[in-house]
Amino acid sequence: MIYFISDLHLSPRTPGAIRLFKAFLARIAHPDVARNNRLYLLGDCFETWVGDDDMEDPCHQEIIAALAQASAAGLAIHLQHGNRDFLLGQDFARAAGLTLLPDPYVLSTPQWQFVLSHGDALCTDDEAYQQFRAQTRRPDWQAAFLAKPLRERLAIAAQLRQQSEVAKRGKSAYLMDLNPGETDDFLRQHGYATFIHGHTHQPATHDHIVDGIHVERWVLADWSEDRGEALSWDGAQLRRESLLPS
Template sequence: MNQEILFISDLHISLEKPEITRRFLSFLSDRAPKAAAVYILGDLFDAWIGDDDPTPPNNTIRKQLKQLTGSGTPVYLQQGNRDFLLGKQFSEDTGVTLIDEYAVIDLHGTPTLLTHGDLLCTDDLPYQAFRAQSHTPEWQQAVLSKPLLLRLLAARWYRVRSYFHKRKKSQDIMDVNQDTVVNTMRERHCLRLIHGHTHRPAIHNFKIDDQTAQRFVLAAWSKTAAEVLCWDSNGYRVEAL
């Protein structure tokens, strides 16, 4: 029985990125069925304005995910900073299990913390303030109650605004805060962390209370490249698609 677990994040699927959509659909039909489970750690979509949005390629993605989960491969999904409005209806339509913003799993005998990564970027105070506000039920209900067209226009405006805001910020502010990483892992009794968000794929080794710890940063997918972190009983490897 295959015990391989796959981790991906930051695909940022949208109508404007057909290459990434095709690569993800191929992953779902050819690579993912060979795994014991698939974890998507946030920002599957570049923007998600509600589970009622039929804008391409959303329905195609839904159907392919449903086919994968229906065949017996469990898929777990964390919301990212771009698709945090993914909700119950999406989960029902696809068979995907939504997991908490911090989730601890037993990864072949080792407690492993999973998160999208934006919560670890605590130096970016304006973003953290927006995140706290936008994750309240009241804020989300106010947004989701708006007409679909208005939400589509707002999402486009926010993406442009986000692009220019990022250009003004230093790279260090947009990266994780190491003290936050250590405290978060210590609180959850984990010495291994896997996350995305920063688009800085790497494996970081450090110490927590004199014990060796590791932080795995997943790669963002692009038009020309995509990576999967694969884990089995023999350890891990990074696989290029």
């Protein structure tokens, strides 16, 4: 099985979601099945990540330990950055036993082709966000930010989160969704592969007709304290599965 999840937004304020995630990992990385499974985390696994030196945080430690244990059991884990945790780096990847993927990433299986992305890059109607995204993905911006003391980075991140919450209230729904034209171009550029992404927190399955070809776009759900969601591929079909507390 291949599993796709995104937008867990894990933090010390989400103990319920962390429990759901650990239970999910333990299940798909059970020794009997781990080697037959694969996990793709499509961004915003963490609510904030200000640099790999923030791994000492006990909540981060707990999540990294769960990932490392699943990886050691044989589960292949791949992670894409989201807009909240785009600073996850190689030190984190090593500690968690996972590989970082570029965004977008084409996943070819013997039966089907998928293209995976967090999804924020296609929200081009939100020009202010795209400017912020372009700036914060530049290596020089990241180097300057990471050179600041950890406490200062955490304070900046908290401030940015607050500003983004305020800004979101004033934004119309279309601004926070994928631009339809850009999405069609994206599907064309990626060979009309089935598109799986998160970010918008608007779980749905959309049908696109691009150049006369039917392409599916699966939007993953965000997680809450009492419910997660995984999309699974068994080689024949995609299926949504609710993850509930035991």
